[in-house]
Amino acid sequence: MNKNLLSIEDVSADDIAAFFATATEMHDVQNRSVKKLPALRGRTVVNLFFEDSTRTRSSFEIAGKWLSADVINVSAKGSSVSKGESLRDTVLTVAAMGVDGLVIRHMASGAAKQVSEWTDAVVINAGDGTHEHPTQALLDAYTLQRRLGSLEGRHVVIVGDLTHSRVFRSNVLCLAKLGAEVTVVAPPTLMPSGIVAWSKDAGFATSYDFDDVLPKADAVMMLRVQRERMNGAYFPSAREYTVGYGLTRDRLAVLKPDAPICHPGPMNRGLEIAADAADAAQSAVLDQVSAGVAIRMSVLYHLLAGEGGQA
Amino acid sequence: MAHAQSDTPHARDDAPEATVASDPANDRANDRANDTATGRTVLDSGDISRALTRISHEILERNKGPEGLVLLGIPTRGVHLAQRIASRIHEVEGHAVPVGALDITMYRDDLRKHPTREPQHTSLPAGGVDGKVVVLVDDVLFSGRTVRAALDAMNDLGRPASVRLAVLVDRGHRELPIRADHVGKNLPSARSERVMVRLDEVDGYDEVRIALADQTAEGPVGAK
Numbered sequence: 380m381n382k383n384l385l386s387i388e389d390v391s392a393d394d395i396a397a398f399f400a401t402a403t404e405m406h407d408v409q410n411r412s413v414k415k416l417p418a419l420r421g422r423t424v425v426n427l428f429f430e431d432s433t434r435t436r437s438s439f440e441i442a443g444k445w446l447s448a449d450v451i452n453v454s455a456k457g458s459s460v461s462k463g464e465s466l467r468d469t470v471l472t473v474a475a476m477g478v479d480g481l482v483i484r485h486m487a488s489g490a491a492k493q494v495s496e497w498t499d500a501v502v503i504n505a506g507d508g509t510h511e512h513p514t515q516a517l518l519d520a521y522t523l524q525r526r527l528g529s530l531e532g533r534h535v536v537i538v539g540d541l542t543h544s545r546v547f548r549s550n551v552l553c554l555a556k557l558g559a560e561v562t563v564v565a566p567p568t569l570m571p572s573g574i575v576a577w578s579k580d581a582g583f584a585t586s587y588d589f590d591d592v593l594p595k596a597d598a599v600m601m602l603r604v605q606r607e608r609m610n611g612a613y614f615p616s617a618r619e620y621t622v623g624y625g626l627t628r629d630r631l632a633v634l635k636p637d638a639p640i641c642h643p644g645p646m647n648r649g650l651e652i653a654a655d656a657a658d659a660a661q662s663a664v665l666d667q668v669s670a671g672v673a674i675r676m677s678v679l680y681h682l683l684a685g686e687g688g689q690a
Numbered sequence: 691m692a693h694a695q696s697d698t699p700h701a702r703d704d705a706p707e708a709t710v711a712s713d714p715a716n717d718r719a720n721d722r723a724n725d726t727a728t729g730r731t732v733l734d735s736g737d738i739s740r741a742l743t744r745i746s747h748e749i750l751e752r753n754k755g756p757e758g759l760v761l762l763g764i765p766t767r768g769v770h771l772a773q774r775i776a777s778r779i780h781e782v783e784g785h786a787v788p789v790g791a792l793d794i795t796m797y798r799d800d801l802r803k804h805p806t807r808e809p810q811h812t813s814l815p816a817g818g819v820d821g822k823v824v825v826l827v828d829d830v831l832f833s834g835r836t837v838r839a840a841l842d843a844m845n846d847l848g849r850p851a852s853v854r855l856a857v858l859v860d861r862g863h864r865e866l867p868i869r870a871d872h873v874g875k876n877l878p879s880a881r882s883e884r885v886m887v888r889l890d891e892v893d894g895y896d897e898v899r900i901a902l903a904d905q906t907a908e909g910p911v912g913a914k
Contacts, residue, residue, distance in 0.1 A: 380806075397808060401808060401809055404793070407812065407813075411846070415846060416846070417796060417797055417842070418796035418801060446796075682806075684801055684806050685805045685806035686802050686803060
């Protein structure tokens with residue numbers, strides 16, 4: 380296992396199995412009355428968030444605290460970043476306080492890797508630009524595996540804004556390592572350029588037609604339409620997006636009744652996912668949130684509990 | 691450091707799952723052949739069976755019956771021993787004593803001296819441990835550090851009326867003020883020796899062996 384978690388590319392299938400096995404045990408801790416394990420006692424973890432986040436940040440915070448680590452949150456707003464401090468200076472300052480783990484979210488792709496070269500602390504990528512979001516991919520795959528059993532040969536459909544989605548990039552890599560068949564669906568304007576060549580290398584399929592792949596899906600993963608990144612004319616109107624690519628009530632009727640519906644959140648109800656789908660029995664959205672804590676406990680434990688080195 | 695400790699081989703050598711998972715019968719036969727080449731047998735399958743029967747009776751006698759008892763095994767082999775004790779109690783009293791597993795990985799005092807270990811499963815019986823008489827079950831009592839960790843782990847799970855300790859083998863060399871209430875066999879050993887417990891459920895046969903540590907330098911499964 381690598382020292383840092385920067386990209387799913389660096390994570391082996393064995394590592395994923397180890398993360399999942401520990402997460403299963405951590406899931407049980409969530410149901411205890413005393414939600415505390417001493418494994419990271421005396422370790423300090425800093426959540427360094429340069430982008431807004433509710434669930435990822437609070438999920439890392441809870442995960443660290445339940446493992447007895449001291450967790451500090453630094454967000455760009457209200458920190459020296461707003462006074463113009465560079466990323467490097469911010470990281471070096473935080474690291475100089477004697478931090479063992481840095482959980483970083485940044486709007487620039489590759490920021491986590493860059494930070495890992497500046498510090499000896501363990502760096503965990505909590506989302507870097509449009510590049511990757513590895514813990515999200517781990518928790519998505521973990522949620523699906525709990526619902527479906529093995530993902531080997533199962534068909535997962537990922538729908539939405541692929542161009543801007545780091546969740547999609549990490550998920551494609553992670554699901555491929557677990558043997559799932561992945562089809563990604565987006566309107567042509569939201570397909571990343573060069574995806575055809577990449578999809579051939581990585582072994583996943585692409586489609587512009589949601590209705591064509593929907594009946595064959597063993598699971599669907601709806602991505603958020605990132606309104607904050609929608610400054611280009613990617614689609615004519617929200618209504619048009621919903622008609623072509625939203626998981627509407629009509630599409631829900633076509634989906635296999637036991638196929639889990641995932642969404643990394645926050646959901647735009649009525650845009651990419653109808654309320655009926657979000658609240659359906661087969662919706663795994665809340666499972667994903669609780670799995671998020673378990674997976675992040677597992678990741679923090681594996682990367683920070685031991686003296687380093689291989690498990 | 692408050693957690694400073696000697697470098698003696700007190701650690702639970704719990705890396706056996708990989709071996710156990712890929713466990714064809716001929717592997718077991720080979721393991722056994724390798725094992726028997728070193729050291730000597732201290733308890734054979736009959737001895738283990740008699741020791742567990744005696745421990746079961748002692749537990750019942752001490753508790754004046756099976757009421758309120760909960761057996762918690764420490765993974766891996768402690769859980770199987772706890773199940774065997776429970777089935778003996780059932781034979782004698784016709785009463786099913788709840789059995790659980792108590793993983794101590796995250797409570798170890800040497801967690802950061804080793805590469806990260808995979809936690810094992812903790813499961814409490816439906817009634818929990820609050821107000822119960824908990825009997826911790828492990829295969830070998832050595833430094834006492836495992837039991838200390840188990841007591842800490844228990845603290846986060848509930849508040850038993852009392853906690854007792856049953857072990858198949860007590861090999862001495864305690865590093866903490868901990869003793870067992872029920873012992874299958876007191877086994878005087880040198881620190882340099884290793885005590886290996888093999889159980890049918892995990893290893894395919896029942897045996898306790900003692901060997902010089904350097905003869906088993908490969909770190910045999912379940913050696914302590």
